[in-house]
Amino acid sequence: MLTLNASQLDEFFALIEKKRELYLPVENKTGKSEYKRWVEGDKYSTALRTVKSAKNFFFAKSENLYDLKMDHKNVEVIDTREDIKEFVIFGVRGCDVKSFDILDNVYLQDPVDTYYKNRRDHGLVISMACSKPATTCFCALFDIDATSPNGDIQAWNVEDKFYFNPLTEKGDAFVEEFKECFTDEDSKPVEKQKEETLNIIERLPFVNLNMEGFGVEDKLKAIFDRPEWEDLSSTCIGCGTCTYVCPTCQCFDIKDFNVGDGSIKRFRCWDSCMYSDFTQMAAANPRLTQTARFRQRFMHKLVYYPIKNEGIYGCVGCGRCLVSCPVQMNIVKVIKAMGDN
Amino acid sequence: MQSEIIKRTVELFNSEEIVRAIGWRKGDFDYDLNPSIFKSSEDLEKNFVYNDFSSANLSKFLIKISQKEDGKTLVFLKSCDTYSFNSLLQEHRISRDKIYIIGVPCEENLDPSKIKAALGEDVLSMSCDGETVTVETLDGTKTISKSEVILDRCLACKSRKHVVYDELFGEEGEVLDSKRFDQVEILENMKPEERYSFWRTELSRCIGCNACRDICPACTCEKCVFDNRDSGVENKVATNDFEENMFHIIRAFHVAGRCTDCGECSRVCPEDIPLHLLNRKFIKDINEFYGNYQAGDDIETLAPLTRFDAVDVEPSIVKTRENVK
Numbered sequence: 131m132l133t134l135n136a137s138q139l140d141e142f143f144a145l146i147e148k149k150r151e152l153y154l155p156v157e158n159k160t161g162k163s164e165y166k167r168w169v170e171g172d173k174y175s176t177a178l179r180t181v182k183s184a185k186n187f188f189f190a191k192s193e194n195l196y197d198l199k200m201d202h203k204n205v206e207v208i209d210t211r212e213d214i215k216e217f218v219i220f221g222v223r224g225c226d227v228k229s230f231d232i233l234d235n236v237y238l239q240d241p242v243d244t245y246y247k248n249r250r251d252h253g254l255v256i257s258m259a260c261s262k263p264a265t266t267c268f269c270a271l272f273d274i275d276a277t278s279p280n281g282d283i284q285a286w287n288v289e290d291k292f293y294f295n296p297l298t299e300k301g302d303a304f305v306e307e308f309k310e311c312f313t314d315e316d317s318k319p320v321e322k323q324k325e326e327t328l329n330i331i332e333r334l335p336f337v338n339l340n341m342e343g344f345g346v347e348d349k350l351k352a353i354f355d356r357p358e359w360e361d362l363s364s365t366c367i368g369c370g371t372c373t374y375v376c377p378t379c380q381c382f383d384i385k386d387f388n389v390g391d392g393s394i395k396r397f398r399c400w401d402s403c404m405y406s407d408f409t410q411m412a413a414a415n416p417r418l419t420q421t422a423r424f425r426q427r428f429m430h431k432l433v434y435y436p437i438k439n440e441g442i443y444g445c446v447g448c449g450r451c452l453v454s455c456p457v458q459m460n461i462v463k464v465i466k467a468m469g470d471n
Numbered sequence: 472m473q474s475e476i477i478k479r480t481v482e483l484f485n486s487e488e489i490v491r492a493i494g495w496r497k498g499d500f501d502y503d504l505n506p507s508i509f510k511s512s513e514d515l516e517k518n519f520v521y522n523d524f525s526s527a528n529l530s531k532f533l534i535k536i537s538q539k540e541d542g543k544t545l546v547f548l549k550s551c552d553t554y555s556f557n558s559l560l561q562e563h564r565i566s567r568d569k570i571y572i573i574g575v576p577c578e579e580n581l582d583p584s585k586i587k588a589a590l591g592e593d594v595l596s597m598s599c600d601g602e603t604v605t606v607e608t609l610d611g612t613k614t615i616s617k618s619e620v621i622l623d624r625c626l627a628c629k630s631r632k633h634v635v636y637d638e639l640f641g642e643e644g645e646v647l648d649s650k651r652f653d654q655v656e657i658l659e660n661m662k663p664e665e666r667y668s669f670w671r672t673e674l675s676r677c678i679g680c681n682a683c684r685d686i687c688p689a690c691t692c693e694k695c696v697f698d699n700r701d702s703g704v705e706n707k708v709a710t711n712d713f714e715e716n717m718f719h720i721i722r723a724f725h726v727a728g729r730c731t732d733c734g735e736c737s738r739v740c741p742e743d744i745p746l747h748l749l750n751r752k753f754i755k756d757i758n759e760f761y762g763n764y765q766a767g768d769d770i771e772t773l774a775p776l777t778r779f780d781a782v783d784v785e786p787s788i789v790k791t792r793e794n795v796k
Contacts, residue, residue: 159672181742191708263592264594265500265593265594333609335595336499361508369680369686370682371680375680399708410700454741456527458503
């Protein structure tokens with residue numbers, strides 16, 4: 131397997147950055163980790179997860195769609211799409227890599243979202259296997275193997291060495307391009323780490339939750355009508371924390387910004403089904419109560435999405451909502467309450 | 472303490488004094504308690520938890536839960552939470568006669584993220600016995616000194632006094648000399664460009680989730696101006712990062728003189744932005760300009776920014792600080 135010594139990592143990053151834009155998790159001043167554009171001196175953070183997921187690279191928090199130039203009765207539509215440079219995201223965990231598939235199912239289906247596709251086409255994902263999962267991790271519940279993540283290239287960090295295995299054509303081309311960086315070594319340490327990590331994953335508390343009843347069309351109405359929604363949502367404060375840290379939340383709003391000089395910028399931005407003005411229609415948000423909004427979020431992930439997507443759930447078990455929700459309500463608690471666990 | 476609290480609350484349920492209670496509900500770990508409504512004594516006996524992680528300030532939930540429902544609602548309040556309660560009362564957001572308060576004693580709360588940062592994320596349970604926190608992990612039992620993992624806001628606790636309650640567990644506490652303005656002073660003594668850079672760095676992490684606003688007991692507008700499409704300032708996304716930063720400064724202005732310094736904004740921020748320092752700066756300035764004032768101390772005193780005295784500082788006077796470098 132291709133390897134690289136940890137001591138050569140910065141050199142490797144510098145080489146990548148010469149040809150592409152490189153993004154990777156770096157520790158910020160709070161000690162937590164966040165994706166940022168690599169600059170000389172940045173140290174790759176081996177933290178288990180970044181506060182925000184990696185979805186921003188493909189599904190941007192906000193993005194200009196086009197400009198409208200207004201001149202009396204004439205409206206000119208100007209394509210403002212920027213050329214996107216080739217970029218590399220390094221160190222994406224298995225759960226976050228899986229989230230890209232979930233977003234792809236939405237954005238690359240007909241009609242293809244060309245803004246999303248443009249970013250997707252220009253990005254290369256180097257994933258990173260987990261070796262120290264948290265008790266709030268439950269990717270295994272959704273058949274994700276954190277010890278062998280997907281991506282264009284999968285990687286492992288065992289002690290002071292990094293191991294790489296390309297999985298796609300794009301990945302092959304990349305390792306070929308940077309072949310002078312790698313040496314070829316035995317992959318035994320990787321196998322050993324995988325085994326040890328799988329051992330831990332087996333003992334995580336949420337990897338065997340009962341998912342029966344979710345994601346099935348004929349149970350949809352029954353789950354929708356469950357009385358538990360009321361209690362589970364009773365102290366939901368309606369903020370967007372869960373939505374914004376979630377790697378699979380995919381809703382956006384389209385808005386106009388009046389620049390004031392006769393032109394209007396039409397942009398889209400992340401939206402949250404937890405917000406009172408989500409899917410605002412002529413009258414109002416059709417979901418009038420926080421309970422209805424709360425239910426929507428979990429129904430989407432656990433019922434609607436899998437019904438539409440061959441049983442794949444709209445959750446990857448990254449555990450971010452378990453960590454970040456201000457009132458400690460989360461998808462695990464919902465699954466437990468609804469799924470007869 | 473937990474069992475005594477439960478015992479008493481069950482009595483109140485049984486005597487029909489109360490019809491529901493707002494408390495902390497058991498989670499999957501010791502630290503992930505969900506603020507929740509208990510509608511029966513059975514539910515309470517089984518699922519109510521009062522421990523070192525009962526950090527959530529329950530007072531704001533009373534607006535939604537006690538106001539629109541019949542019967543009396545019981546709420547458990549720690550000393551700092553009682554200040555928020557008084558503020559809500561003073562602003563007529565809740566009715567005193569619909570609420571029964573049990574004051575619960577509070578030592579410092581613990582910060583689960585500090586514990587995880589120190590001992591690893593494979594935590595199964597956490598408990599504190601005096602000065603030592605014991606953590607069960609997948610890797611075995613670990614311990615850490617309590618002093619290392621106290622919630623930041625509790626390190627600058629302003630008061631152990633419950634300013635309002637119907638009954639109190641434990642001893643009556645006192646207002647403390649919290650030294651809570653020390654950090655504000657550090658910021659005040661920075662050069663403007665340093666301070667600007669400090670806040671730009673901190674606020675640059677904001678993800679715009681609104682958790683700080685939505686948890687804040689002083690932010691109780693039915694419809695926030697920033698959620699109102701017709702306001703022209705709705706902020707689902709900011710035009711630029713400076714505008715995003717401004718949101719927090721504007722919010723601090725909105726709660727100036729009303730913020731009790733409960734610290735929930737910083738506690739719930741997923742990006743650990745020290746938002747409370749903005750509010751605390753206002754509190755400090757108000758104290759200096761108008762005399763000491765603690766929001767929520769009582770419900771009679773008018774807030775400095777809602778009354779006028781002839782001796783009030785003139786807005787045109789820019790206060791100069793002696794120790795500005």
